[in-house]
Amino acid sequence: MKLFDVYPINNIEIVKGQGSLVWDDKGQEYLDLYGGHAVISIGHTHPHYVERLTQQLGKLGFYSNSIKIPLQEELADKLGKISGREDYQLFLCNSGAEANENALKLASFANGRKKIVAFTKAFHGRTSLAVSATDNPKIIAPVNQTENVVFLPHNDVDALKTLFAEQGNEICAVIIEGIQGVGGIQVASDEFLQSIRSLCTQYGAYFIADSVQCGYGRSGKFYASDFAGVDADIYTMAKGMGNGFPIGGISISPALKPWHGMLGTTFGGNHLACAAALAVLEVMEQEHLMDNAAKIGGYLIQELQKLNHIKEVRGKGLMIGIDLPEELNQVKKNLLFNHHIFTGEAKPNVIRLLPALNLTREHADRFLEALSKELKA
Numbered sequence: 001m002k003l004f005d006v007y008p009i010n011n012i013e014i015v016k017g018q019g020s021l022v023w024d025d026k027g028q029e030y031l032d033l034y035g036g037h038a039v040i041s042i043g044h045t046h047p048h049y050v051e052r053l054t055q056q057l058g059k060l061g062f063y064s065n066s067i068k069i070p071l072q073e074e075l076a077d078k079l080g081k082i083s084g085r086e087d088y089q090l091f092l093c094n095s096g097a098e099a100n101e102n103a104l105k106l107a108s109f110a111n112g113r114k115k116i117v118a119f120t121k122a123f124h125g126r127t128s129l130a131v132s133a134t135d136n137p138k139i140i141a142p143v144n145q146t147e148n149v150v151f152l153p154h155n156d157v158d159a160l161k162t163l164f165a166e167q168g169n170e171i172c173a174v175i176i177e178g179i180q181g182v183g184g185i186q187v188a189s190d191e192f193l194q195s196i197r198s199l200c201t202q203y204g205a206y207f208i209a210d211s212v213q214c215g216y217g218r219s220g221k222f223y224a225s226d227f228a229g230v231d232a233d234i235y236t237m238a239k240g241m242g243n244g245f246p247i248g249g250i251s252i253s254p255a256l257k258p259w260h261g262m263l264g265t266t267f268g269g270n271h272l273a274c275a276a277a278l279a280v281l282e283v284m285e286q287e288h289l290m291d292n293a294a295k296i297g298g299y300l301i302q303e304l305q306k307l308n309h310i311k312e313v314r315g316k317g318l319m320i321g322i323d324l325p326e327e328l329n330q331v332k333k334n335l336l337f338n339h340h341i342f343t344g345e346a347k348p349n350v351i352r353l354l355p356a357l358n359l360t361r362e363h364a365d366r367f368l369e370a371l372s373k374e375l376k377a
């Protein structure tokens with residue numbers, strides 16, 4: 001059987017990782033500023049993570065949601081504390097798309113409405129409603145086309161106010177990334193997030209903060225929307241949550257009430273996934289990784305702003321976009337093949353940095369040096 005060929009891939013096989021470094025099958029070392037697409041939050045093969053997962057696997061890998069799983073409660077407790085939302089409720093699933101799918105569904109169950117507001121360049125995943133709320137017609141299959149999703153220009157407070165004034169009583173939810181990832185590291189302004197909050201409250205709609213990529217401490221705060229000083233009704237998360245073990249979740253305001261059978265999943269919240277997520281939060285806490293993300297991210301942004309030829313540097317903490325002019329569209333490939341540094345990208349010419357949250361100053365400097373060489377070349 002052949003693989004279904006949907007990914008354009010680099011001809012590199014990574015076989016080993018430690019911290020922010022990975023090695024290929026020929027022994028070549030790479031600096032990983034991509035984190036396997038914002039997934040590696042506490043570094044590759046962190047000893048505490050390996051130990052906790054190995055121990056759990058030796059005891060029990062999986063049992064279904066029909067029994068008590070105290071690890072889920074432990075995780076909810078820790079996540080509530082570290083995210084500053086102890087009164088919220090946790091539903092666990094397996095991926096970012098699933099988290100958004102469940103969040104949108106939950107909002108619709110709760111207020112009985114259908115209209116979803118999303119924004120230009122948004123990416124919310126590839127399942128049915130999540131992809132309908134994604135601003136990329138190429139990945140929306142005919143069966144996922146719906147008039148229930150309205151797209152508005154990102155960061156346009158007036159457009160938002162106008163839509164609410166006209167149709168506010170029909171709006172089920174507004175879904176927004178605190179910092180757009182796939183969209184090229186576009187930061188939602190504080191004013192925009194605050195307007196979403198107040199309009200949702202005024203009209204009985206729900207504010208869903210898609211924190212799948214910009215959450216889990218990456219921005220220097222737990223959720224990127226925390227910079228605006230507002231609470232969302234539902235936070236969705238995945239990526240860094242399990243440091244590579246598939247797990248997603250939604251953190252739900254106490255105003256939303258569950259009933260049995262409302263949401264459900266076979267694999268979500270299984271023992272191994274919870275052990276992985278707990279290990280991540282324990283390391284984040286013990287090693288002060290949110291502070292490190294703010295510090296090293298701040299340093300990187302400051303130094304990047306000094307370099308020539310960059311159109312714009314955007315982002316917060318360790319979620320950084322380097323917007324390059326068209327003539328420098330080879331820089332990302334050169335960083336990989338000439339300097340052995342993995343970075344992410346966003347169309348058309350944005351380099352995305354999504355490293356582990358314990359990235360060191362030394363590794364940040366190694367990247368800055370390589371990039372300045374490429375920009376001078």
Ligand SMILES: Cc1ncc(COP(=O)(O)O)c(C=O)c1O
Nearest residue numbers: 095096097123124125181212213
């Ligand atoms: C903001 C955002 N939401 C949702 C998703 C979908 O997550 P997953 O690929 O785990 O389904 C992504 C993935 O890149 C994302 O960046």
